[in-house]
Amino acid sequence: MSRRRSVHLAIGLxxxxxxxxxVLMSYLWLPFAPDDTSGGRLTAPGGDHLLGTDKLGRDxxxxxxxxxxxxxxxxxxxxxVGGVLGVGAGLLAGFATRWRDDxxxxxxxxxxxxxxxxLAMLIVAGAGxxxxxxxLAIGLxxxxxxxxxxxxxxxxVLTRDYITAARIAGISWPRIVLGHVLPNIGPVVLxxxxxxxxxxxxxxxxxxxxxxxxxPPNASWGRMLFEAQATVLTAPVAALAPGLALVVLVVGVxxxxxxxxxxxxxxxxxxR
Amino acid sequence: xxxxxxxxxxxxxxxxxxxxxxxxALLRLLPGDPANALLPVGATPDQIDAARRELGTxxxxxxxxxxxxxxxxxxxxxxxxxxxxxxxxEITARLPVxxxxxxxxxxxxxxxxxxxxxxxxxxxxxxxxxxxNAVAQLGIAVPAFWLGLLLIAGFALNLHVLPxxxxxxxxxxxxxxxxxxxxxxxxxxxxxxAASMIRYVRAATLDVLGADYLRTARALGAGAxxxxxxxxxxxxxxxxxxxxxxxxxxTFLGAVVVESVFALPGLGSLLVRGIxxxxxxxxxxxxxxxxxxxxxxGFLGDVAQRLVDPRLRLRSAS
Numbered sequence: 001m002s003r004r005r006s007v008h009l010a011i012g013l014x015x016x017x018x019x020x021x022x023v024l025m026s027y028l029w030l031p032f033a034p035d036d037t038s039g040g041r042l043t044a045p046g047g048d049h050l051l052g053t054d055k056l057g058r059d060x061x062x063x064x065x066x067x068x069x070x071x072x073x074x075x076x077x078x079x080x081v082g083g084v085l086g087v088g089a090g091l092l093a094g095f096a097t098r099w100r101d102d103x104x105x106x107x108x109x110x111x112x113x114x115x116x117x118x119l120a121m122l123i124v125a126g127a128g129x130x131x132x133x134x135x136l137a138i139g140l141x142x143x144x145x146x147x148x149x150x151x152x153x154x155x156x157v158l159t160r161d162y163i164t165a166a167r168i169a170g171i172s173w174p175r176i177v178l179g180h181v182l183p184n185i186g187p188v189v190l191x192x193x194x195x196x197x198x199x200x201x202x203x204x205x206x207x208x209x210x211x212x213x214x215x216p217p218n219a220s221w222g223r224m225l226f227e228a229q230a231t232v233l234t235a236p237v238a239a240l241a242p243g244l245a246l247v248v249l250v251v252g253v254x255x256x257x258x259x260x261x262x263x264x265x266x267x268x269x270x271x272r
Numbered sequence: 273x274x275x276x277x278x279x280x281x282x283x284x285x286x287x288x289x290x291x292x293x294x295x296x297a298l299l300r301l302l303p304g305d306p307a308n309a310l311l312p313v314g315a316t317p318d319q320i321d322a323a324r325r326e327l328g329t330x331x332x333x334x335x336x337x338x339x340x341x342x343x344x345x346x347x348x349x350x351x352x353x354x355x356x357x358x359x360x361x362e363i364t365a366r367l368p369v370x371x372x373x374x375x376x377x378x379x380x381x382x383x384x385x386x387x388x389x390x391x392x393x394x395x396x397x398x399x400x401x402x403x404x405n406a407v408a409q410l411g412i413a414v415p416a417f418w419l420g421l422l423l424i425a426g427f428a429l430n431l432h433v434l435p436x437x438x439x440x441x442x443x444x445x446x447x448x449x450x451x452x453x454x455x456x457x458x459x460x461x462x463x464x465x466a467a468s469m470i471r472y473v474r475a476a477t478l479d480v481l482g483a484d485y486l487r488t489a490r491a492l493g494a495g496a497x498x499x500x501x502x503x504x505x506x507x508x509x510x511x512x513x514x515x516x517x518x519x520x521x522x523t524f525l526g527a528v529v530v531e532s533v534f535a536l537p538g539l540g541s542l543l544v545r546g547i548x549x550x551x552x553x554x555x556x557x558x559x560x561x562x563x564x565x566x567x568x569x570g571f572l573g574d575v576a577q578r579l580v581d582p583r584l585r586l587r588s589a590s
Contacts, residue, residue, distance in 0.1 A: 106279075110287040114294075115566055117525050118559060125547045125555050126298040202415050206529050209417045210544050225418055229533075232425040239425065243418035250413035 009259025015252025019245070023072050026065035034058065034066055035217065044237075051237050054227065063219035064241055070220045071201050071249055074135055078200035079193050081139025082146050087189060089143065090150020091177065094158065108148045116141035116203055124212045131204075131220075134213045138200045149192055153185040187264035194257035198250045205246055221246050276578060284571045291563045295556050296340050300333065340556075349557035354549050359557035362542065368443055369538035370527055373454055377461035378523045382516065384466040389473025390508075393481060394500070404470065411467020416526050420460040420533035427456060437535040457534045461526045465519060472515045476508040483507065510581045517573020521566040528562070 031050065032038075037057035045052040051060035093104035120137035127133045157163065157180070166176050207213035208222030216223065221242035228238035315323075331339070343350060349359040392404035428436035434456050440449045480486060481504065489499040528540030535541070539558055546554035 106283055106286065109283050110290055114287075114291070114563065115521065115525050117529070118562055118566070121543065121547060122295065122298055122555075122559055125550075125552075198413070202413075205415050206417060209415075210529065210532055212544070212547060222415070222417075225415075225421060229421050229424075232421060233429050236425070239421060243415070243422070246415055246418065247410065247413045251410060254409065254413060 006259060006263070008255045009263065012252050012255025012257070012259055015248050016256055017252075019068055019249045019252065020072065022065055023068040026069060030062050030065060032059035032062045034062055034219070036062075044235075051241055052235065054224070054238055055231060055235075058219075060238055060241060063224060064221075064245060067219045067221040067224055067242060068245065068249075070131060070214055070218065071204070071246070073131070074138065074204040075197040075201050075249075075253070077135035078139040078142055078204075079197050081136060082142025082196060082200075083189075083193050085140070085143035086146025087150050090147040091154055091181070093147065093151040094154025095173075104151065108144060108151065111144035112148055114141065114144070116199070117206060120203060120207060121212060124207065129207075129212050129215055131214045131218070134204050134207050138203050142196045142200065145196065146189065146192065150185060150189060153188060154181060157181050157184045187260075191257050191261040191264065194253060194260060198253035198257070201246065201250055201253070277575065280571060280574055284567060287567050288564060291560065291567070292341060292344065293337075295559050295563075296337050299552050299556060300336065344560065349560070350553035352546075352554050353551045354554075359553050362554070363539065363557055363561055366538050366542055369439055369454075369536050370524075370531065370540065373457055373461065373531070373536070373538065374520075374524045374527045376454070377458045377465060377527065378520050380458065380462035381465035381469055381519070381523065384462070385469030386473055386512075388466075389470040390477050390505070392470065392474045393477035396478075405474070408467045408470040408474075411464065412471065414464065414467075416460055416464045416530050417533045419464060420457065420530050423456050423460055424534070437533070439536050453534075453536070457527070457530050457536060460530050460533070461523055464526060465523050468522075469516070469519055472519075473508070473512055476511045477504070479511075480504045480508040510577060513580055514573050514577040517569050517576070520573075521569045524562070524565060524569075 031048075036059065041053065041055055041057050043053045043057075045060075048059075051064065054060055054063060089108075093101070093108065096104045116138060119141045120134060123137040123140070124133055163176060163180060166180060171179070204213055204220065205222030205225075208220035209226045211223075211226070214220035214223060224242040225239065228235065228242070232239040347360055349363070351358050352362065355362075388404055392401050392408075395401050424436050427434045435453050437453075439453050440446060444450045483504075485507075486499055486504055489503050490496065494502070527538065528543065530536075531538040531540035532544055539562065542554065543558040543562070545551070546558060
């Protein structure tokens, strides 16, 4: 069975690699300038324009590549915000004892009860729609989930004999955290962050579709889909390409996370 | 159980209070004066003061917060800055769209996901086990709004069998018309939800299939089918119930986005309009109702899980 799982990892990494490769390429070479409207409105795919043009005459493939930058930026940004804040808060909560532990547990339960999308919409409502706001909002919502996971993992690790042994050997807490706690919780937290990255990409796309994420003229895939909706029959490629790109990236991220989990967790490798 | 109920109720009340605080604080403390929405360009200081008095934003923050809480207690959510209509009735007027959409989509998703998920686990060795997995894996990566867009293109614009969007202006006066305009949105939300539910149901069933008690039941002479029905499904139901409550909340949020795709006059489109028009009372009202719904559903799901599972009940009693 584990062979099939490593196939998942390979497929996942290949799909993510495809998107990352295309985005890296976009920094070196773009088929057209992003604001070049010389192609004429809604031309069919083929010729100079691989995927045709949008309703303003901009090259769709160029827009798609730029949307890829935004999608990857969202994934990385939200994971950075959520990972740093979440792991930090989770570590503190994991070391808390007595009433502080109860307060930490209840606070995290409360924070986690807020749905990501509503929290993001609330922050956007206050701070205005922009890519940075969307990333920050998604990252903050993610931080609560990561913090709760980290807290539970830290509590488990702290009961282990090797921690007691390290304490008896006179090793300081900071060095125990760096040397024993973080390496032991790392794989599980990383896999969770990878899954969250996929959700972050979908959340940003939803916000942008609703007009609450990346403002025009920047081409977020969610925004491109909103703009393509009115002309879905005359220009179907414009309505298909960004959606397919989203699915490729998110399936890739999810498969990679699944594969990584099975690599790092021997108990799952056997049972599935 | 009682200890657990007290703790869980405290969490519910705490999160409801926190939601009220967050909704109040974020919209008041961030830059931008809500009074601007009422004012013409180049308003005089007198006009600005009058607008602030009308909105109550001239009072101190704590007293504004208390009157906002008191308003919630009286079910008074204030008035829209744009239409000057009270927000409460405007929200109730939109429930006949959002509530049927959410509940039907949820029931549909559960009816699909439970049998398919169990099948995917119990028949993992047949060809359709992996196929179900692959489809579910794909399904959780498809954004709901994109699926809605594709369904509109296929069923409404190409085949002309269903409306592309909108809702009859007189609501449910003609139930046939109203139902027709909800079919595609329901299908959109249900398909996306079913994909993620299948994965949970499959995982829960797989855990049960490997359990010792199932092997014991088989060793004592129960057939595979009987062991699964009498022991397996009841155990698999425990984690699934808690997840279902979470999924019901997610279905509601999915409906919020999908309403915009189909131009349905529901809570979601009210919220999106409120945000784009900076209509703070509307945003606060819809957010409060939505968040409270999600929080209460989560609470009920957790409590239901305790009631179903005797092991959890005993553990919390000790």
